[in-house]
Amino acid sequence: MSKNILIIGGGTGGHISPGIALYEKLGEEGNMSPLFLTGKNDLRFGSFTDIDSSRLFTYNAPSLTVNPFKIPGFLLRFAGAVLKTVRIIKKNNVSAVVGMGGYVSAPALVAAGISKVPLFLCEQNTVPGKVTLKFEKKCEKIFGTFPDSTSYLKMPEKYIHCGNPIRNNVLVQTPKSEAKKAFHLEHCDKVILIIGGSQGAVKLNNLVLELKKAYPREFKNIGIIWSTGDYSFDEYKQKSQNEVEAGSIYISPYIKRVGKAYRACDISISRSGAGVMMELAAAGVPSILIPYPHAAMDHQSKNADSFAAAGAAVKISDEDAVAEKVAPILFDLLNNPRKLKTMSDCAKQASKIDAADVIVKNIKEILGSQR
Structure with a gap:
């Protein structure tokens, strides 16, 4: 039976493009079936033309604020995005969630924890972002672009230096x-x-x-x-x-x-x-x-x-x-x-043009060991 893998990428092209590349690679696997979740505003980038509309989802992911007057609205929108992702995970029987970094992915990563679904992270930059640092303890693996990123992590043993997925x-x-x-x-x-x-x-x-x-x-x-x-x-x-x-x-x-x-x-x-x-x-x-x-x-x-x-x-x-x-x-x-x-x-x-292959291989191995 094919396993549904939910990829979350949005905010900038730097988080979307590697997500698209991973989506393409998962689509080539006979026993893997990708889904893609992004922010509503991110559809303007025009990167999703090759993704089946039935497998593309959006939500309103609020950006973090320190303005005390905006915090209540932020919390409401964040909770709404989390609940929507929980429903997506349940309805589509999602087997794993892969976050591509950035604030847009945060609600979905929380939803993965609530749904008790294995979580994987992709980190594009030398210095891991706040989302990666926040969720490194809860994830199975962190797939990264640069070897030096381990020095910023509390759990460097989870890090796999594989490069960044490249679109076909x-x-x-x-x-x-x-x-x-x-x-x-x-x-x-x-x-x-x-x-x-x-x-x-x-x-x-x-x-x-x-x-x-x-x-x-x-x-x-x-x-x-x-x-x-x-x-x-x-x-x-x-x-x-x-x-x-x-x-x-x-x-x-x-x-x-x-x-x-x-x-x-x-x-x-x-x-x-x-x-x-x-x-x-x-x-x-x-x-x-x-x-x-x-x-x-x-x-x-x-x-x-x-x-x-x-x-x-x-x-x-x-x-x-x-x-x-x-x-x-x-x-x-x-x-x-x-x-x-x-x-x-x-x-x-x-460059490491086989990054997507390495990520898919590790996801398959970990999901297989958790049966």
Whole structure:
């Protein structure tokens, strides 16, 4: 009999994308059947098109507040999300719950405990998030991206360093020429991929405009695939048309053909959330990483440090993410194919494309031993 596994991921693309990857892998198993739970607001990311609507659930997961006037409302919404998940678990005879991190997963993890269902956690970042630290005692295993995460855990023996699950469309091997055509950039000598994260990054979006305006000659034959995030897409689309020549820019809130974007580009400039970093690594994309300075426990900076130390990326602080400081580094790399090749090789070595296989294998073994 097939076992139903409930995956919870939401809040940002960094929690959703690996959840989708795990959903895909579980769907390939003959005796496993995945379900996906996310926040209602997260449907806007457009990542769920390949998930059967009958197996996709949503709830209102409130973000934590310290405002005393908002705490009663928070508790009511949190309790409502917990109860909804308990009903989902019971109705679908769920055998295990897998949390992908972030506040959106918290009510479902509480529901797993109430329902006495085995709980597994996936941690994307070097520094484990609050949800992982809160639920590590109650979970069976923690599947993590970076080896150094054990130093932050009270129960490091539960930690399995396996990498971050990678979506199937990231791993598709598309010829570079074909990938560039998908974004109408086949005429460009080089292509840069700009990713500010699922919610966008004002700093990176402004950097694109600064670079194009300050270095028009250098960018004449350089194409840009630019993911702005949904909050500021209209603004930057207009600015890209008004302030710079947009003929060699592909601009979109999200990049649906992300695998082709990775194959089309020669280098990426991005934030250093673990999700996008591991996808870039799996595709062998050299990176300039600009950590978000206000990330919890400075985890993006530590993520970037790990890739810089591995030779897969160059780290630039948010403060230094301005055209006159980024341009020399960017052009030096683009004009040095040997250096880019070395970084690409290092990125591939840092990736673990079998993460989803490892997670599924461990879930099956633990559920099998609990019969």
